[in-house]
Amino acid sequence: MSTTILASSRIAVLGYGSQGRAHAQNLRDSGLDVVVGLRKNGPSWQKAKAEGFAVAEPAEAVKGADLVAVLVPDMVQPALYEQAIAPNLKPNGALLFAHGFNIHFKQIAPRADIDVIMVAPKGPGALVRTEYERGRGVPDIWAVHQDVSDHAEDKALAYADGIGGARAMLIKTTFKEETETDLFGEQAVLCGGASSLVQAGFETLVEAGYQPEIAYYEVFHELKLIVDLFYEGGIAKMLKYVSETAQYGDFVSGPRVIDAGVKARMKDVLTDIQNGTFARNWTAEYKAGLPNYNKFKQADLDHPLEQVGAKLRARMTWLQGDAPVAAAPQKKQAVG
Numbered sequence: 001m002s003t004t005i006l007a008s009s010r011i012a013v014l015g016y017g018s019q020g021r022a023h024a025q026n027l028r029d030s031g032l033d034v035v036v037g038l039r040k041n042g043p044s045w046q047k048a049k050a051e052g053f054a055v056a057e058p059a060e061a062v063k064g065a066d067l068v069a070v071l072v073p074d075m076v077q078p079a080l081y082e083q084a085i086a087p088n089l090k091p092n093g094a095l096l097f098a099h100g101f102n103i104h105f106k107q108i109a110p111r112a113d114i115d116v117i118m119v120a121p122k123g124p125g126a127l128v129r130t131e132y133e134r135g136r137g138v139p140d141i142w143a144v145h146q147d148v149s150d151h152a153e154d155k156a157l158a159y160a161d162g163i164g165g166a167r168a169m170l171i172k173t174t175f176k177e178e179t180e181t182d183l184f185g186e187q188a189v190l191c192g193g194a195s196s197l198v199q200a201g202f203e204t205l206v207e208a209g210y211q212p213e214i215a216y217y218e219v220f221h222e223l224k225l226i227v228d229l230f231y232e233g234g235i236a237k238m239l240k241y242v243s244e245t246a247q248y249g250d251f252v253s254g255p256r257v258i259d260a261g262v263k264a265r266m267k268d269v270l271t272d273i274q275n276g277t278f279a280r281n282w283t284a285e286y287k288a289g290l291p292n293y294n295k296f297k298q299a300d301l302d303h304p305l306e307q308v309g310a311k312l313r314a315r316m317t318w319l320q321g322d323a324p325v326a327a328a329p330q331k332k333q334a335v336g
Helices: 018-029 045-050 058-063 074-085 125-133 152-162 175-190 192-207 212-221 223-241 244-257 260-274 277-287 291-302 304-313
Strands: 010-014 033-037 054-056 067-070 094-097 115-121 140-146 170-172
Touching (some): 010 018, 010 058, 018 125, 018 152, 045 054, 058 074, 067 152, 094 152, 115 152, 140 152, 140 175, 175 192, 192 212, 192 304, 212 223, 212 304, 260 277, 277 291, 291 304
Parallel strands (some): 010 033, 033 054, 067 094, 094 115
Antiparallel strands (some): 115 140
């Protein structure tokens, strides 16, 4: 794997959030020419300049680029494409995404004379950067949607190499597969599924008369311990490190909670993703000013699980990093 095909190219990274910053820094450290495209004097403009990047407004950054990496939020991308990218990206240039949403659901109709590719690290930006600095990398998935130059695949692989993904693993996919599986994972398991599961568990214990603090620790706090075991060694490692009692409870009670009905409803979620219902609803919600989104988000923030958790986390000094530890009170205080 090599970045050779991009060696004499200029790469415009649009966005300097978690992924944008990591990609820009890794590409630069791989010897590639990078300009960062941002709104002038926006919150990230001075940060990117202070970290040594050439910074320009998006349209100007695109004009001089051979490859444009679109690393801004999904709902911002269509307007950015129309206003800054489409009028300025050179023929045979490459348009790169880290998520296929807008191409797959046709929110962006790319020009016919450019390559359209994807490189999606399977980890947050901070990890993409720290693993690169350690001489390692985060696995990337990649895809080609449109190949005009006959080198789109080479460009995608070179970009993945530039951000460190080739050091770990590269998996070929399609925009369709990446988009639909990513949305499903977020909704059914990682965000929607997990948060709803712990809220229901918390409510079940509190409604049965148990202390909210105990419920928080049992169904929420300790989840990290299990997820870490999953992450490090799969279900096999989790079973190795929990008690036999916990294992037996897993075997007999897990299927009672996550039963065939749950799987059937997961299939309904997937169907809504596949047929475009979710994309249409989310796009309409964004255009309407996010009324339901804001209501749903506030309901999560107001849930008793969060209220109890905030008090408990404030006493978990290991979560405070290097913050100074407050003087101990004269008397031990009860939680509440």
